[in-house]
Amino acid sequence: MEAGDKEDISAECKARLEGFKAIAESALDEVMPKGGEGDAVLAEAVRYAVGSGGKRIRPVVCMASAIAVGAGAEDVRYAAAAIELLHNYTLVHDDLPSMDNDTVRRGRPAVWKKFGEANAILVGDALQALAFAAAARQPRGTAQIVAELADKALGVVQGQVEDIDGREKTVEAVERMYARKTSDLFVAAAVMGAVGGGGSPGEVEALRRYAFNLGLAFQYEDDFFDGDSVFGRDVARSRAKARTDDALAALEGLSGDATVLKELARGLLARIL
Template sequence: MSVQQLESWDAARLAAWCNPLLADVEAALSRWVGIDGPPPLGDAMRYAVLDGGKRLRPLLVLAASEAVGGEPQAALRAACSTELIHAYSLVHDDLPCMDNDVLRRGKPTVHVKFGEADALLAGDALQALAFELLTPGDGSVADAVQARLCRLLALAAGSHGMAGGQAIDLASVGLALTEPQLRRMHQLKTGALLQASVEMGASCAEGVSAAAMKALREYGAALGLAFQVVDDILDVVADSATLGKTAGKDAENDKPTYVSLLGLDGARARAQALLSDALAALERSTLPDTAALRALAHMVVDRDR
């Protein structure tokens, strides 16, 4: 095991790794999203996606692809596709019939700016675009990789993934969930897409061992849950300006959270335990260079927004 793998990147090292990749993702999204669509729809799609967001899912895709030596063109498309699914879910989540939120990433939400109908359609079109990006039709991505990426993304987005988790979330308002029930909800609602991001990145190469793939999946699962635990903590401790979205919504909406279940200290301890799980999974992967994946796990747990 290399020394590089065991040491943690500091913020500057992480930024040096992230920034060129983020620039690639932004450029690709800008080139691919909402172009030549009917103006209100295309504009709403671009508004929902561009110039905002941590791009955590794309970074996970790219880090996992790097770790296995994945094909960069496939990885960039996969990275953007995960962000489109995430962005569409936020647009629909913010609608009045769901969370009825007016602020996202410090800006008015899509339906506030474009109206509910175009927000609905923009979300729908973003989901379709995600699968379009994964299937370029020009031979630039191997057919087997296209098929694998589409399957992973579809499973993560659908009723056994994100949409299913949101349905459980809706049905859970005001209920006292047990911890296993809360975990299940979050594994679907946010965990599935985060985990799929890791798996999609790892699917951009051929010949990844089953053991490495399993370890990466476990890394993704731990990181996905850690992300949600931290989200619950930030909803309590951060202010709306820092978060870029309305803080304190969970308590206001009487939603079960890790903080309501474990308390603030308990939730923080849980986040640290999940970070340890994620790092241990990376060691089990025996991949030679997982430094970026390690750094992203730290970033997820240490973030303040």
């Protein structure tokens, strides 16, 4: 799932997103293995999996959340790298033959197609370890940041277990699965950014609420564009709108600049109204 298409947002916001992306790429490069003695294969495969062309929407949410509590994007560079590494590990494992069996990712062979299935399992494992290595480098609120990342990493796995379990689901079960598969990493991104940026407990909870709703809105947007929608287009659109409204409402009263977070939420909605 991709989000934050540049067409829907202002020129000023576009420029800020490019700045965030540059910080994320730099932090990722810093924490990934360099390919020293005996590490060449793993380093190459890890860097292939993480790529560099993506929009880095989760790091963007992390850095924009830090700014929304009055800190700077650079202050949470390692948290931003951590959430992107964790996201990419889930993609590498999701693509595996015994999971979704996808052979292509971002227009290139999936990691398992290029490096083999065993190496792809290990690359995903390495990316998860690297995510926590990056999170541990955040100087402020480290324990809370690692705990949040671990909690949401577990949530994503739980969502995937529910997704593949094949039993028919109630609407409530589908929404819980959506929350875990999509919202959880957005929540981790926002909370890590807010905590790493020194936000108050109230600000951290506000940004948690923002990200939870933003994640669900994205998932309903996916549903809207997906012919196979669980809820149907009309229901998906109205739910996406309600969740976007909730996300925007959560941003009231923050001490910093929440412009980027607002534009991300509004840009999403603009595409389906």
